Amino acid sequence: MNINYLETFLDVMETRNFNRSAERINVTQSTVSARIRALEEAVRSPLFHRGRFGAEPTAAGFKFLPHATRLRQIWNQARQELALPEGLAASVRLATQPSLRDAFVRDWLAAMRDNHPNIAVYIEADYSPSVLQQLSDGTLDIGVIYIPRALPGLLVENLFTERYLMIGAGPAALSDVTADDYVFIDWSPHFKNRHLELLPHLQATAVSVGLGSMAVDHILERGGCGYFPQRTAQMLVERHGCRIIEEAPVIEQPVYVVVGDQIRETGPVRTALDELYRIAERLG
Structure with a gap:
């Protein structure tokens, strides 16, 4: 799974808006949409209800939130520990x-x-x-x-x-x-x-x-x-x-x-x- 998909998902969970998240993570709105679609395909469940006024998480989206947060933490921790000097x-x-x-x-x-x-x-x-x-x-x-x-x-x-x-x-x-x-x-x-x-x-x-x-x-x-x-x-x-x-x-x-x-x-x-x-x- 692409870590960028998780980052995008977590940002949309906060903003409830694809356009706003695109501004915050410095990508286009279409890129945000593509990443969310790819993530939904990977987990085999819709994560957001899209509408005129934003994006509301589905029940699956709320269930996936703690897992996405933990996956990001594991990724960041792995990056830090792999960069440790010898002896640490x-x-x-x-x-x-x-x-x-x-x-x-x-x-x-x-x-x-x-x-x-x-x-x-x-x-x-x-x-x-x-x-x-x-x-x-x-x-x-x-x-x-x-x-x-x-x-x-x-x-x-x-x-x-x-x-x-x-x-x-x-x-x-x-x-x-x-x-x-x-x-x-x-x-x-x-x-x-x-x-x-x-x-x-x-x-x-x-x-x-x-x-x-x-x-x-x-x-x-x-x-x-x-x-x-x-x-x-x-x-x-x-x-x-x-x-x-x-x-x-x-x-x-x-x-x-x-x-x-x-x-x-x-x-x-x-x-x-x-x-x-x-x-x-x-x-x-």
Whole structure:
């Protein structure tokens, strides 16, 4: 079976429209139609009802969806493992929120290299929607994210709870913090909502950033304060003389691990998950 047929089928299942899928995968509408027809002949069943307003999956189309998703995952995994350097037996691909990369995922990478040197590791930093899409596509094995979403074929589990502390170089207590010296860091929608509930007077500030590293540089160079993950906050206190701001509430953010239900118990993925949970347990 041509892998392009599966890719086209999965895209049409999402768009419900041959023309839209043709635009998305950069082929003609007739090519999409031909691929779907060829796939229907191969599985000996119609997969879509064609109509003036789009393409609706048949019962067979819905039944075939998890199989097509798994076949694509197997294909992508096979391509990755066949390209492995000599001495490596398998690979794991993980994506994480950028703010989790420096500490939590760094510890996981060290554990994987120390304890499982025959498993190749690929890591990227991205945001929840993109990570979920790549997990659905089978181009990633594991996602560590803030905002999960129920998608066919994916399992979501709570990993740990991130704790954000307000630290700074300047103000000692929350009552001393003003909008002029406070740096708002948009860690996630959940963080932003909790911040608004707990600290409405610090929502409109002179400086707002989307990356924690930019806030660190700003505070160390010019003073001020902001919220950081507990591990980062402790590092700034110990190495740079910052202080935890008294009376400032702790803001908590759930962190989730997402993995394909068909690959969760496979050797390298199970190993990678076990190491993630061991590190998360230490944080908890």
